[in-house]
Amino acid sequence: MNRTLRWEKQRLIFCPPETGGHPKLRSHAANPLPLQLDGDVYRIFYSGRDEQNRSSVGAVDVDIVRREIVATHREPFLIHGPAGSFYAAGVSIGNCYVANGIRYMLFMGWQNPEGGHWRGDIGRVPVTDDLMLDESRVEMLMGSDACDPVSLSYPWVMDAEGGGLQMWYGSTVTWNAGNGEMLHVFNYATSDDGDQWVRHGQVVPHQLGAAQAFSRPTVCLHPQGGYEMWFSYRSGSGTPYRIGYAKSADGKNWVLALDEVGIEPSPQGWDANMIEYPYVFDHKNERYMLYNGDRFGATGFGLAILRRD
Numbered sequence: 001m002n003r004t005l006r007w008e009k010q011r012l013i014f015c016p017p018e019t020g021g022h023p024k025l026r027s028h029a030a031n032p033l034p035l036q037l038d039g040d041v042y043r044i045f046y047s048g049r050d051e052q053n054r055s056s057v058g059a060v061d062v063d064i065v066r067r068e069i070v071a072t073h074r075e076p077f078l079i080h081g082p083a084g085s086f087y088a089a090g091v092s093i094g095n096c097y098v099a100n101g102i103r104y105m106l107f108m109g110w111q112n113p114e115g116g117h118w119r120g121d122i123g124r125v126p127v128t129d130d131l132m133l134d135e136s137r138v139e140m141l142m143g144s145d146a147c148d149p150v151s152l153s154y155p156w157v158m159d160a161e162g163g164g165l166q167m168w169y170g171s172t173v174t175w176n177a178g179n180g181e182m183l184h185v186f187n188y189a190t191s192d193d194g195d196q197w198v199r200h201g202q203v204v205p206h207q208l209g210a211a212q213a214f215s216r217p218t219v220c221l222h223p224q225g226g227y228e229m230w231f232s233y234r235s236g237s238g239t240p241y242r243i244g245y246a247k248s249a250d251g252k253n254w255v256l257a258l259d260e261v262g263i264e265p266s267p268q269g270w271d272a273n274m275i276e277y278p279y280v281f282d283h284k285n286e287r288y289m290l291y292n293g294d295r296f297g298a299t300g301f302g303l304a305i306l307r308r309d
Contacts, residue, residue: 005245005262007289007304010067012270014060015300016048024048024056024076030297031093031154031216031277032290033105035131040065040283043131044290045077045105046301047092054080055090055110057133064283067303077133078125086111086121086140095218095279096127097157097165099194103127106155108170109140117175119144119151142169147199148187150174154216157194165191166251168203168217168229177212181236184213188252204229204246204254211244211258212236218280219251220287227251230261230289232276241276243291263289263304270299280306 016029025048034042040063047055057078061071081087087109094106104124112118122142126134142152153170160166167189177183186204189197206212213234222228226249233244245261248254266272271293279290287306293299 004309005260006307006309007263008307009266010303010305012300012302013062013067014044014069022074022076024050024079025058026050028055028297029300030055030292032279032292032301033093033095034279034281034290035096035127037061037131041070045093047090047297048076055092056080057091057093064288064303078135081109081138086143087123087138089118092154094155095157097194105133106141106157108153120153122152122155122169142197147201153184156217156219158219160190165194167191167197168219170215177208177236179209179236181234182213184215186214186217186231203252205256207256209236211256216277218278220280222247229254230278230280232278240274243275243278262306270294271302
């Protein structure tokens with residue numbers, strides 16, 4: 001795993017229109033998640049926001065080889081939940097997985113209780129064969145407990161070696177780690193059936209003052225063995241989100257390798273101040289990354305291709 005990584009940025013793919021969009025998708029295209037429609041065309045789901053900053057799920061269909069939008073869907077695929085629900089304040093997408101023959105989209109459900117701090121839980125919604133979301137079957141998958149007592153965020157699930165499933169997800173330790181920034185780490189869980197999960201605690205190390213506010217892991221198998229993870233992080237020193245990198249031989253014991261990430265903000269343009277919320281996937285022997293830029297996805301999402309020099 002010692003070859004140099006370099007993400008070759010392609011271009012900005014999609015930014016929501018300033019006017020004329022759906023009221024629930026008025027701004028932002030955060031947390032892009034691609035599902036293959038046909039050939040080179042993917043339906044890329046994203047979290048858009050309304051005027052009250054509540055996020056719902058929209059989508060655009062994109063030919064990722066030609067870098068062109070094939071179709072823009074005006075209507076949301078999933079609207080944030082009603083008052084009092086675990087996703088009343090918004091939906092931030094993780095990834096998809098299959099359990100008991102059903103494909104689910106995972107998400108972080110936001111709550112913003114009156115007089116309290118915002119917080120999150122992990123939910124899921126079934127994905128239909130025609131790549132729609134079954135809003136009638138939204139359910140919470142994981143909430144707070146002794147292992148995750150404060151708040152949970154962005155899950156990533158994939159098959160585990162030897163059977164079953166494994167999950168990496170965000171968990172808040174404290175809202176203020178002493179430097180004005182939260183300590184939000186990546187924990188690990190396993191499941192035999194995809195419904196019931198056993199939590200094992202933190203598996204990716206953090207560094208106070210350097211990398212302490214993690215979000216949205218995306219995990220892939222390394223072509224030479226082991227695992228790779230890209231994610232968002234803040235340092236605690238006031239630096240906006242950056243994309244980080246970690247590697248592991250077994251998926252349970254990780255090493256931070258922030259200097260090997262291979263992607264940084266651009267000198268100017270839509271992703272000059274901030275880059276975050278990566279989603280890494282393979283297509284036709286290429287490894288792609290969808291990612292967001294400035295202002296937590298307000299400037300849309302772009303595409304990059306991995307080169308191993």
